[in-house]
Amino acid sequence: MRRSRFFxxxxxxxxAEAQIASHQLMLRAGxxxxxxxxxxxxxxxxxxxxKNVEQxxxxxxxxxxxxxxxxxxIQSAELWRESGRYDDYGREMLRITDRHGREMLFGPTNEExxxxxxxxxxxxxxxxxxxxxxxxxxxxxxxRPRFGVMRGREFLMKDSYSFDLDEAGxxxxxxxxxxxxxxxxxxxxxxAIPMRADxxxxxxxxxxxxxxxxxxxxSDVYCHxxxxxxxxxxxxxxxxGDLEPELARWTSLYAATDEKHDAEEAKKLGNALVHARGIExxxxxxxxxKYSEPMNAVVAGPDDKPVTVxxxxxxxxxxRLVGAIIEAYHDPLGIIWPESVAPFKVGLINLxxxxxxxxxxxxxxxxxLRATGVEVLYDDRDERAGIKFADMDLIGLPWRVTVGPRGxxxxxxxxxxRSSGAVEEISIESALSRLAV
Amino acid sequence: MRRSRFFxxxxxxxxAEAQIASHQLMLRAGxxxxxxxxxxxxxxxxxxxxKNVEQxxxxxxxxxxxxxxxxxxIQSAELWRESGRYDDYGREMLRITDRHGREMLFGPTNEExxxxxxxxxxxxxxxxxxxxxxxxxxxxxxxRPRFGVMRGREFLMKDSYSFDLDEAGxxxxxxxxxxxxxxxxxxxxxxAIPMRADxxxxxxxxxxxxxxxxxxxxSDVYCHxxxxxxxxxxxxxxxxGDLEPELARWTSLYAATDEKHDAEEAKKLGNALVHARGIExxxxxxxxxKYSEPMNAVVAGPDDKPVTVxxxxxxxxxxRLVGAIIEAYHDPLGIIWPESVAPFKVGLINLxxxxxxxxxxxxxxxxxLRATGVEVLYDDRDERAGIKFADMDLIGLPWRVTVGPRGxxxxxxxxxxRSSGAVEEISIESALSRLAV
Numbered sequence: 051m052r053r054s055r056f057f058x059x060x061x062x063x064x065x066a067e068a069q070i071a072s073h074q075l076m077l078r079a080g081x082x083x084x085x086x087x088x089x090x091x092x093x094x095x096x097x098x099x100x101k102n103v104e105q106x107x108x109x110x111x112x113x114x115x116x117x118x119x120x121x122x123x124i125q126s127a128e129l130w131r132e133s134g135r136y137d138d139y140g141r142e143m144l145r146i147t148d149r150h151g152r153e154m155l156f157g158p159t160n161e162e163x164x165x166x167x168x169x170x171x172x173x174x175x176x177x178x179x180x181x182x183x184x185x186x187x188x189x190x191x192x193x194r195p196r197f198g199v200m201r202g203r204e205f206l207m208k209d210s211y212s213f214d215l216d217e218a219g220x221x222x223x224x225x226x227x228x229x230x231x232x233x234x235x236x237x238x239x240x241x242a243i244p245m246r247a248d249x250x251x252x253x254x255x256x257x258x259x260x261x262x263x264x265x266x267x268x269s270d271v272y273c274h275x276x277x278x279x280x281x282x283x284x285x286x287x288x289x290x291g292d293l294e295p296e297l298a299r300w301t302s303l304y305a306a307t308d309e310k311h312d313a314e315e316a317k318k319l320g321n322a323l324v325h326a327r328g329i330e331x332x333x334x335x336x337x338x339x340k341y342s343e344p345m346n347a348v349v350a351g352p353d354d355k356p357v358t359v360x361x362x363x364x365x366x367x368x369x370r371l372v373g374a375i376i377e378a379y380h381d382p383l384g385i386i387w388p389e390s391v392a393p394f395k396v397g398l399i400n401l402x403x404x405x406x407x408x409x410x411x412x413x414x415x416x417x418x419l420r421a422t423g424v425e426v427l428y429d430d431r432d433e434r435a436g437i438k439f440a441d442m443d444l445i446g447l448p449w450r451v452t453v454g455p456r457g458x459x460x461x462x463x464x465x466x467x468r469s470s471g472a473v474e475e476i477s478i479e480s481a482l483s484r485l486a487v
Numbered sequence: 488m489r490r491s492r493f494f495x496x497x498x499x500x501x502x503a504e505a506q507i508a509s510h511q512l513m514l515r516a517g518x519x520x521x522x523x524x525x526x527x528x529x530x531x532x533x534x535x536x537x538k539n540v541e542q543x544x545x546x547x548x549x550x551x552x553x554x555x556x557x558x559x560x561i562q563s564a565e566l567w568r569e570s571g572r573y574d575d576y577g578r579e580m581l582r583i584t585d586r587h588g589r590e591m592l593f594g595p596t597n598e599e600x601x602x603x604x605x606x607x608x609x610x611x612x613x614x615x616x617x618x619x620x621x622x623x624x625x626x627x628x629x630x631r632p633r634f635g636v637m638r639g640r641e642f643l644m645k646d647s648y649s650f651d652l653d654e655a656g657x658x659x660x661x662x663x664x665x666x667x668x669x670x671x672x673x674x675x676x677x678x679a680i681p682m683r684a685d686x687x688x689x690x691x692x693x694x695x696x697x698x699x700x701x702x703x704x705x706s707d708v709y710c711h712x713x714x715x716x717x718x719x720x721x722x723x724x725x726x727x728g729d730l731e732p733e734l735a736r737w738t739s740l741y742a743a744t745d746e747k748h749d750a751e752e753a754k755k756l757g758n759a760l761v762h763a764r765g766i767e768x769x770x771x772x773x774x775x776x777k778y779s780e781p782m783n784a785v786v787a788g789p790d791d792k793p794v795t796v797x798x799x800x801x802x803x804x805x806x807r808l809v810g811a812i813i814e815a816y817h818d819p820l821g822i823i824w825p826e827s828v829a830p831f832k833v834g835l836i837n838l839x840x841x842x843x844x845x846x847x848x849x850x851x852x853x854x855x856l857r858a859t860g861v862e863v864l865y866d867d868r869d870e871r872a873g874i875k876f877a878d879m880d881l882i883g884l885p886w887r888v889t890v891g892p893r894g895x896x897x898x899x900x901x902x903x904x905r906s907s908g909a910v911e912e913i914s915i916e917s918a919l920s921r922l923a924v
Contacts, residue, residue: 057608085562094555094556119530121522122528172494187559
């Protein structure tokens, strides 16, 4: 993409309304724009990151056996009356009346709707287990939306739902999602720690929140400091396996959110106890028959007798993750994207637009990188070098390639890694092979 | 995907509420399920098609220079008051009050919001032209939703918005979208005819609807029968060019929707006049400064004087297209997907599950096709052949590969093309090379 054509409205000033780094940087880098309180438009740069994050979430769900579908944003109040949550949910639920006076709502979550789909479609134990998910915009009418996409009202969530014949199966589904979540966050460069958590409005007796430690997090959390060195990507996962060892490894050490914190138990950790702030990026629930029972989600068992299915649900805050990644990866100059979610891999700067050698070399690098499938943002604007460098640092692409008259005279370009700051002057050929996918 | 695991709730009966073929077939093939009047969940099979259609739309927008962003579903009423449409829009607009009593709405279209984004971000003529689009769920509270996804209340729409310095530029943007639309629909196997149309609630003085002729269409349309043989994919398009010849070619012959029909003019066509029913799959508008003027979307011109930008907007009904494609491609047995949008390219049937040779050959074909990137639905269920064949015909995958004991004895499988019905018995190797991507 040529910068001269790209819709990338960066800001020089830090917007007054933004209190935390991710909110400030998303506004300054032209990633989002507020449409109303807690409601944002995703501009092209932000949209690209959102899509990358979404795709990692999708791939890990699919790897764990999930099947994607898409439920609508608007739901009927009727279903929520069946589960009893229509009245329970309170004012965070955006309630709507249609032109015929029917009560509707903008879905804050989808347990009822997926259970309705399931009960209409699946009749036999032979069709179990099922793990269904969708990635859809949700709405929660937060009384005080804040911190940009971290606590917005309209937000993108991946929610999965598992259906099993018995508790053992459902707990196995829970472990699958537990492991899939660790891998999902790790692929984005995030160290997310699963912590015992309250199950709140979803219900159930087992629940973990996945927490990324960050000073600006809204959750108060406690955990063993060994978690900080765990690596969920180091072993291949067999989702057909039992996954007990993986769960045990990650749950044997103390980790709890404030609501579930046990000061007595934690005291035993001594110096190993970390008390920190964290961002909730995922939340998983085992809730048995909380929805399947009142909504009559029943299949015929092997002996033909009806069996009420056993369920869990599993959420990831896709749009919030974009903010969480920035909280984890930024410096005073701007964002530092991990390559897996970066909006472009390479930022190419032509230092002297109009100079024949610089133009030719820049176009050459731009064309060749794109031909190998590398996403490049090419700053071809006739602007001062300082402005171009500051913009590139702000938007945080992993690699910067600078083409200037001095280097080009000897066939060289400058390659800089955003994360380490390491700079090298190398030949165009070396740069191309270094940056090729 | 193994059929035994796939969430594909096909129905044997034709649902009573569905009147037209696409609605009936989408329900029977387990593609969608109604969540409320005019509101549908897209089950995995339908979701795959929806994503394929969306991706073609996206690629053709990008080819024409469009940049993708994403605006929220919920908008503030304030912006719609600025344009004057809040009161004009009537009861199709789903109006919502949030917990603080603020008036909001579920966007039926986005002219106001995109103009707000534009005016806040673009300040100079140097940043023009811009063509921005998004693909987002919209809501129109139809008084009588019907025909499944063809006239739903919640529907997926691609809407693009062009911003230019003058009328000539804006009309060029209009031509770009005109041509991009022809290519988009053609890639899905649809012959869409651009017809003079009324500009309705969007406004403006030039507008075309893109109409797919179909008996079940809701529009009454008239056109020259030469349109039926035009091919928009036969020539490469240079979007940096003027595109006047392309527009002229497609607008020189008579084509109009009922509202714009001129009986006198049409009479001159004699026998060449086609009077038919059609499905509106796209609608484009040139409306000049209808929104930029009241909303003050102004840039500094080359002489530094303020210039009110000139706009157009361009919509494609992404979810409706899935229905339109089925209306165009089905037979009494079921759907006949064009390959470009098919949920899987190949349906693989193992006629004798449990037979060692059949199982081995089926697994072999399944593994090898997937390894070359072919999407395969593998019916590995222990069901009667008749049920498997009927299911495959119903869901309409382009190619069916049948593995049976008789063929396997001589190393052969049966390959059947859904569209032509042509059947061949060929070696496994030949089948694999025929079906590889």
